[in-house]
Amino acid sequence: MKAIPAALSGPSSSLAGLRILVTGLGVTGFPAAVHLGERGADVIVIDGDDTADVSEKAQILEVFDVDIRRGPDHVETLPEGDLDLVVTSPGWRPDQPVLAAAAEAGIPVIGEVELAWRIRGTNDAKWLAITGTNGKTTTTTMLESMLLAAGLKAKACGNIGTPLLEAVLEPGLEVLAIELSSFQLHWQESMSADAAAVLNIAPDHLDWHGSADAYARDKAKIFHNAKLACVYSCADEATLHMVEDADVIEGAKAIGFTTGVPRPGELGVVDDLLVDRAFIPQRYSSAAELASLDDVAAATGVAGSQPAPHQIANALAAACLARAIDVPGQAIAAGLQNHSLGAHRMVTVAEADGIRWVDDSKATNTHAANASLAAFDSIIWIAGGLPKGADFTSLFADHRERLKALVLIGSDDSAYREAIAATIPDLDVVRIEPALAVDSGVPKRRGEAVAAAAVDAAARLAEAGDTVLLAPAAASMDQFLNYNTRGELFTEAVNTHLER
Template sequence: MASTSRTRVDLSGARVAVAGLGASGKAALEVLGTLGMDALGVDHSEAAIEAAAEQHLPGRLAHATSDEDFADLATRDRDIVVVSPGITPHTPLYARAAERGVEVISEIELAWRVQAPKADGSFAPWLTLTGTNGKTTTVTMTSAILTSAGLVAPAIGNVGTPAVLVAARGGVDALPAELSSFQLHSTSSVRALASACLNIDDDHLDWHGSAAAYAAAKARVHRGTLRACLYSRHDDATRQMVEEADVTEGARAISIGTDTPPLAGLGLVEDMLVDRAYHAERHTQGVELATLADLAHLAPGGSLPGHVVIDALFAAGLARAADVPPEAIAAGLRSFAPGAHRIETIAEIDGVRYINDSKATNAHAARASLTGMADGSVVWIAGGLAKGARFEELVADVRPKLKAAVLIGVDQEPLATALAAEAPEIPVRVIDPAHRSVMAAAVAAARELAGKGDTVMLAPACASMDQFANYALRGEEFATAVRNG
């Protein structure tokens, strides 16, 4: 198992503020206190301050009454600010930090700096990945593969226990890390053993300000990579990221695709997942890692979505960079269980299948789910917080799959306009945003539109926060509405 040799960053004497006391912020405050740091937690919410106080977290706590007050409290007499991923770079905090020479870092960056060494003094390697879609599936697949190889390798980042807690406690062999564009924006010194960008499509434009800024944040995943940078052969933008990346000398570019793998690539040969990147005979032959049968349990209705195969190939590529043997790849993929709210079949009622894909929070994810369905068979429940996106291209792409659409969300204009322009023949039901039970009304409308052999699919293509606390609650309410009939 490859390890990473590096010098732990010395934070002794640093005065650190934690800006935002959500799960990752509270974890950061806990770790800083354990290290004996001068730590300050700041939040706009009195409830968040009270919750932190009730947990007896170390450090001082401060309640901010405005954005300007928040910026001032978090940067006054501080050397470093650990910033919540919910705080955009356009808020006063970033400007005030720049004025005062205060470094702004993510919780991921803090995790890298405080990571506990292994018994031999080396550090567990990180396997980092990002992308517009498929991150959680791929990172948990990677963790499952590493676990099958007998390694302690919990998934961190946007999933599971906050990364800073896992890293500071130590006792791990590898750290597969799912990194969002928000986290990468303020991450600078992470040097992964292997890194990957699965795909890139416009998303979170309201947070980053432009598609170029969003892509630039994603590209940071490759910075300093030690051994392998993975990209999609089906997505030129991810290839360009690798070509332009400032990596450690000797790091290789590894391509991933569902076609026959070229040299320095992973791909498919008939029903086999094949590696032509990491073994000595790669110039003349590939190594079988798994078969599509090892992924059969991930096929809703018996049809294996193409993006699941891609995710599996990326996971295999990351694991191979950590010297995982081929037999552990197949075993890990067979043991992998997908998380809730991702292409999850809830029930089949009167011949109609109900699928919860609430985690499809952007157009790219919704497209991947819908294109795997039979033509003319989907009653699509969509809508929510569009995050500045438009949907004409999405609707044009999935139009053959649609039988009808049901729109939820406070801002229904982007999807309604796209459907009217690109699929005018598709019946559309609109749920009043003020309805007492939005999801129950949406499921009832979809049930009326669906017939035997059809699929009602919640694949919103939008974030959930306009009407739900998060995508998980949106998915749970969908499942409840389906089961209640």
Template structure:
């Protein structure tokens, strides 16, 4: 594509938007970047882009600049937002940053191993990068995590990209064709953005482009359907059949990428090599292993990579044990599917839940996890929806409603949870909702939880308890 003098509007001055604007300006495009913000941060970002020859318009993210020939939107822009809607009505093509990166990549660009899913994306893509590194490759984890992909595709340092893609990014992509791809799972999330579960799933399925080696999740009916009738491999938490990766007597094994899948299996790793250990994290490891094996990585590199992998914060992170009660931060569980996976790893939990549910239904979550609940402490904007589900499906479980939203609210939440917990229980922050009603991010929410736990006094009947 000839980018020189092309009139491009970049919508949004986030990390990916700024990277896209710089890349386009560097190829001679006439770039106008727009953003609804007009604060000190946005003005600083605008000054940096203007030094690259980009025209920046702040305080108006809705109006399509006259003469625009292409729009590049940041991932979170809804399809029905005024600017992309105006572009579509005017016959102007709309890309996301991922689509732009795919079209900008040079002929000898690093291949993409891509994955998406409702939950587990960042963990799985970082596992994949660790496995590729153990095999002697030069990978980089990109996409919805880390370095903007539009920068990564132009950097010859890397010989393979481990690409995490969100449903937002996939929605705005049309020609992206990874070497191999996987959908980890599909559950209701971002329904307010996509409009329906079917539309959300369809955008996830865009990752399986013509020519892409499809890796399926045999345990998730929706994800398996998206992979089509003949995936190159599938992963399962059960004993694998020929053509699958799975679990046998505490081992992760491969019966897909071996010479004789009927009679042969390759040992990849032990369950103990997966950290943090939980069933859904084993599935993440198997998905990463399948993509790596599709790329030709030897079995021994899977074990080495999983052992070298360091989990990101706020993902089933053990904060400390106080009075025999374990406090675990899974603030990244921002939807019911993720919260359910986290609760499934607990025998007895005091569950801390609530936040912005984003249109998701919590009925199935509460019904399935009810036997594991010692008690529940609720916070956040949509806590009433969870409370109603608890009243229907777990009427005997004690529930504490914390209405406060000030900076001390998490201390109240943790204090109430500690009061309800018994030795051997897990106080689990797995909110099932987004954090923006009370916190700047799920990380800030997790940090507030951990700080509140560290402020707990030792139990009065067990002074000096190891913390």
């Protein structure tokens, strides 16, 4: 195996003479190609699509003499000639033919995280990294809000907002709040975050990783070489084992978070207050107040109500990372008060005739859907999509008393049907015809008829006191452009229904 070129380190040294392949012209591939091209590397970019977006990016890259190869034929084999490095995009699986060929040929393959870590140079911004099966984005934006409330120049980046490659080159930033997916972590080797957190672990993306163990191993990479703190969930023993097995910098602490009363070395909840028993000198005899559950409620769009347990956990995880770099308690509270929950994450779309309509389209796996279902009592559940190899049996079993009816969307409902038969065979189920997901030629409108039919079906089933919950427990791409458009079309359909 060739070594990763030493010239890559730092943001400005010349890469002339290096031949580098970039796979994909997406959110991470494009800035990688621009940066490497600017530094004089001989860059080849391959992308299986030939869309207008790819064409536009290709025109920009021509300025840097980047060799653009578009279309499905170019992603099956390595380009001719020697290569010094492959920089891959997160969505490309390791068994993709071109990546498998690179590995067999001994060519190093890295991703966005590894590239960003190596090119950061003298940029001394602190890295606070977050991963987990669910809650990553909310925790990252909560953390960013806390950092900003403390007067720090901070930015949320990585798998959210600004690509990490762009953030590390942005002058003046003091802290990066970095959301990292399992795909991104798979390709990283040398990142040394100041503090890192794994929020939770449940089987997901098994089609990409191949097994639950492989998925967990990639998530655990976030703790490698952590400097100050490794944050784990007291409710998820697997995350603690990840910390115990991690090779960290001497002095890094294991910090737990719990929605119950914390022990020394943990953050938790006492008398409706978020408290710190980890980062204070008197942690064995006292706790420091950080914020209130009212602050968490405000941060998650339910001011005046009790926040959901998973949102309390998200706030505590963000507070752990902030406290690891000495953010004061008052900034934790202020950050939560200033925070706005992202779209399609447990958002109440409307309340009418005693029926609540909730958009949690971001619940793309069983773990996320479980948290959504646990937040309500009498539910008309809209679910379905690409299940990614998941088993839904425990989900139906755990919430049999909450589920009043199920509206099934998605192209394949077999996994749901099997789980229903094994747990709640008499559950009222309405199947939305998959053929409604026609391609109108406008990608963002694909699935519009599915969303409308699902809302109409749910409305016929719902009564005062019910919650109609879109929490699909599956990916969206079989019928919608992405989970965002699935949520947007659901919201439109709800508003249209209520205006009739």
